[in-house]
Amino acid sequence: MSELKQQITNEMKAAMRAKEKARLTTIRMILAELKRIEVDERIELDDTRVLAVLDKMSKQRRDSISQFEEAARMDLADAERQELEVIKTFLPQPLTEEEIAALVKSAADSSGAQSMQDMGKVMAILKPQVQGRADMGIISKLVKEQLSG
Template identity: 80%
Template sequence: MSELKQRITAEMKAAMRAKEKARLGTIRMIQAEIKRIEVDERIELDDARVMAVLDKMQKQRRDSISQYDAAGRQDLADLERQELEVIKTFLPQPLTEEELAALVEQAMDATGAQSMQDMGKVMGILKPRIQGRADMGDVSRLVKARLAG
């Protein structure tokens, strides 16, 4: 079992003991998604793949929050924010703007990227390094800006 999956299980047990219903519900949702993928694909997920699942769930929560805020449904937006906070506890520390800019520079130097046609190469190098630590949409905009000017 991967280290991250073990940590999620341990956190679930701690939430059960502490009777934290909201946290427990979110952790169970995370475990259900991991188990669904494992059953569908008949594989055991490693830490990198679990991180990708958590990153996707984080993005879904952010999208939902913006939609609920736009629709004036503060109650639903607050629920999504609570889930997002629990999901974030399992993700690594987010990158700062400076760290992200440095990683983009390194990836561009490594690929020799000069134009927008090289964006796929740069993103291919960046994605495994920043999975769960930065929003890929923001990274994409940063790379586009660097390649354009």
């Protein structure tokens, strides 16, 4: 079992003991999603893949929050925010804007990227480095600026 998945399982047990219902529900949802992927693909998830799943779940929560706020459903937006906070506890420390900019420049230099046609090369280098630590939409925007600038 991956280290991160073991940590999530341990947190579930701690939430059960502490009778933290909201946290427990979210952790169970995370574990259910991980289990679904393992069963569907007949694999054992490693930490990298678990991080990718957590990153996807946090992005879904952020999207839901903005949609619920637009629809003036603050009760549902608050519920999504609580889930997002629990999911964030399992993600690594987010990168600062300076760190992201440095990684983008480094990846562009090391790949020899000259134009927008080389964006895929740069993104391929960046993705494993920033997975779960930064929004890929922001990374993509910075790469475009770097390559067009």
